Amino acid sequence: MDFSLTDEERAVRDTVRSFIRREVMPLEAEVLRRERAHQPGLDHSEVRELQLKARKFGFWGLATPEEYGGMNLPAVLQSLIWTELGHTFVPFRFGGEADNILFHATEEQKQEFLIPTIEGERRSCFAITEPGAGSDAANIRLSARRDGDDWILDGEKTFITGGHDADFAIVVAVTDREKGARNGGATAFLVDRSMGWRSEFIQTMGEGGPASLIFDGVRVPHRNILGEIGQGFTLGMEWIGKGRYTIPSHAIGIAERVLQMAIDYANTRETFGAKIGTNQAIQWMIADSETELEAARWLVLRSAWTVDQGLDPRHASSMGKLYGAGMVNRVVDRVLQIHGGMGYTRELPIERWYRQVRLYRIFEGTDEMQRLIISRDLLRGYTKIGGHLA
Numbered sequence: 001m002d003f004s005l006t007d008e009e010r011a012v013r014d015t016v017r018s019f020i021r022r023e024v025m026p027l028e029a030e031v032l033r034r035e036r037a038h039q040p041g042l043d044h045s046e047v048r049e050l051q052l053k054a055r056k057f058g059f060w061g062l063a064t065p066e067e068y069g070g071m072n073l074p075a076v077l078q079s080l081i082w083t084e085l086g087h088t089f090v091p092f093r094f095g096g097e098a099d100n101i102l103f104h105a106t107e108e109q110k111q112e113f114l115i116p117t118i119e120g121e122r123r124s125c126f127a128i129t130e131p132g133a134g135s136d137a138a139n140i141r142l143s144a145r146r147d148g149d150d151w152i153l154d155g156e157k158t159f160i161t162g163g164h165d166a167d168f169a170i171v172v173a174v175t176d177r178e179k180g181a182r183n184g185g186a187t188a189f190l191v192d193r194s195m196g197w198r199s200e201f202i203q204t205m206g207e208g209g210p211a212s213l214i215f216d217g218v219r220v221p222h223r224n225i226l227g228e229i230g231q232g233f234t235l236g237m238e239w240i241g242k243g244r245y246t247i248p249s250h251a252i253g254i255a256e257r258v259l260q261m262a263i264d265y266a267n268t269r270e271t272f273g274a275k276i277g278t279n280q281a282i283q284w285m286i287a288d289s290e291t292e293l294e295a296a297r298w299l300v301l302r303s304a305w306t307v308d309q310g311l312d313p314r315h316a317s318s319m320g321k322l323y324g325a326g327m328v329n330r331v332v333d334r335v336l337q338i339h340g341g342m343g344y345t346r347e348l349p350i351e352r353w354y355r356q357v358r359l360y361r362i363f364e365g366t367d368e369m370q371r372l373i374i375s376r377d378l379l380r381g382y383t384k385i386g387g388h389l390a
């Protein structure tokens with residue numbers, strides 16, 4: 001058994017690490033200042049400028065196939081990169097990416113939606129959740145009714161990331177109520193904002209926020225169906241599947257950064273004539289955090305490795321998402337505690353991370369849904385305990 005990274009993995013990670021340290025972290029003070037003034041941390045042109053700088057180092061389209069100018073990196077490498085991105089709260093992502101399911105587009109759709117998204121000229125959002133259907137995504141109601149060469153969309157989506165800025169939405173709609181969404185009754189549509197949907201921004205406890213999308217008789221041409229009629233639910237699950245290892249990979253990076261802050265603070269802050277790090281109460285919080293962080297690292301790297309092996313990653317990635325999201329919440333909470341009153345202030349970014357990571361237990365499958373998947377796999381015998389080592 002070999003737990004070390006390959007030379008290539010280490011080289012890629014180190015290049016990303018130095019890019020983040022040199023180009024992104026110096027923006028942290030300004031990002032905090034703007035967010036405190038209720039402005040976006042970075043505007044789109046600033047993110048784009050950074051993305052183009054990263055492109056010069058070859059970092060463009062981590063998950064994008066080479067034929068579209070991307071790097072098509074293995075999932076393990078992508079996971080390592082997401083961890084590096086987690087070291088800063090500056091809202092930066094590498095460019096050259098598109099929603100994984102957009103690669104199911106037809107040639108014509110690729111020109112109109114996929115390529116401009118990869119190039120950063122158009123912004124997308126993915127919409128399955130509705131006011132009455134989140135965890136129970138098969139219960140969606142937004143309907144698409146055939147009318148000649150068009151479809152008419154009616155209904156509402158909610159909590160859609162990027163929904164207030166997007167130029168187009170990938171919308172999963174009910175096309176056959178009898179069949180039900182899970183059994184071929186849902187279809188994905190590529191819907192330009194210019195076709196008539198509108199968005200309403202939703203305030204959250206985090207910075208930025210998702211949006212509700214309202215479809216009131218929106219007419220969409222038949223050629224804008226993504227994939228096949230009836231394939232919408234499967235595409236939706238494919239889209240969500242991607243986040244099952246990228247979200248906890250990001251969580252690991254956040255936990256690494258804040259834990260180091262706690263260690264530095266414990267080694268400098270004095271009470272009762274001694275460094276607070278000399279107290280067992282503080283030492284145990286540091287020890288528990290490091291242990292959980294390491295456990296999350298291997299769960300998540302194994303789930304990414306499972307993807308690279310072409311195996312079904314569902315069980316492993318549900319465990320990684322469940323544990324990684326919980327771990328980062330516990331670690332940030334302890335780090336805030338170690339910082340005492342300072343941890344609670346807005347002079348430090350800890351309270352910002354505290355608010356940010358709360359989402360990780362909710363979106364792209366709540367903790368409870370991950371537990372449902374993990375236990376169902378075992379109860380129905382799809383997976384055996386430790387079966388991956390058989």
Ligand SMILES: Cc1cc2nc3c(=O)[nH]c(=O)nc-3n(C[C@H](O)[C@H](O)[C@H](O)COP(=O)(O)OP(=O)(O)OC[C@H]3O[C@@H](n4cnc5c(N)ncnc54)[C@H](O)[C@@H]3O)c2cc1C
Nearest residue numbers: 126127128129134135136159160161210363364365366368
């Ligand atoms: C900031 C943000 C961004 C998001 N981005 C997107 C996006 O881009 N696109 C998109 O389509 N959606 C998005 N979502 C939606 C997100 O995926 C849902 O919020 C999530 O799946 C939970 O659904 P819900 O909020 O309807 O909660 P519900 O499904 O109503 O669940 C409420 C609670 O009950 C629990 N629960 C539900 N069913 C069971 C059960 N059977 N057993 C035990 N517990 C259960 C849940 O775990 C949860 O704790 C986003 C949400 C947020 C907050």
